[in-house]
Amino acid sequence: MKKNDFKNKLQQLLLQDIEEMDYLEKMLFVGQVYVDYFSSKENEKYRDCSMKNKPWTEEELKIILLDAPTKANCLKYAMLFKRGYGSIEQIYRWASTSDKEIKQKRPDDAFVKQIKKVSKEISLRA
DSSP: OOHHHHHHHHHHHHHSOOTTOOHHHHHHHHHHHHHHHHHSGGGGGGSOOTTTTSOOOHHHHHHHHTSOOOHHHHHHHHHHTTOOHHHHHHHHHHHTSOHHHHHHHOTTOHHHHHHHHHHHHTTOOO
16 A cells, blocks of 8 residues: 555545544544554564664663653653563553562562663652
C-alpha cells in the first residue's frame, strides 16, 4: 500500500463515529489505542531496541524521572532511548520503591542503586 493511500484510509477511519463518544473522547481513545499497540511486547520487535541491555547514563535516567510515569511516557522514552518499554516501567517502579523494600529485594543491584541515586538528586521520594 502506498503511503498516501494508507494515510487516506486512516483518516477515513478516524472520521467514523464511535458510539457514545464525543470528538475529544474519541481522540483520547485513539491516542490510547496507539500507545497500547506500540507498547505491547508483541510489537516491540518492530521498533529499534538497539540499546536494550546496555548501561544507562544518569542524564537519561534524569530525563525519564522528571516526567510523569504514564504509559505514553514509557513508550516515548523507550522509542527515544531505543530501549524496551518494560525497562522504562522498571525505572519508574524502582524510583518510587522505598529504601527498606529495596534492601529486602535488591540490596546489591547496581542499576537499582543508580536509579535511587538519580531520583534522590532530583528530589523524588518513595
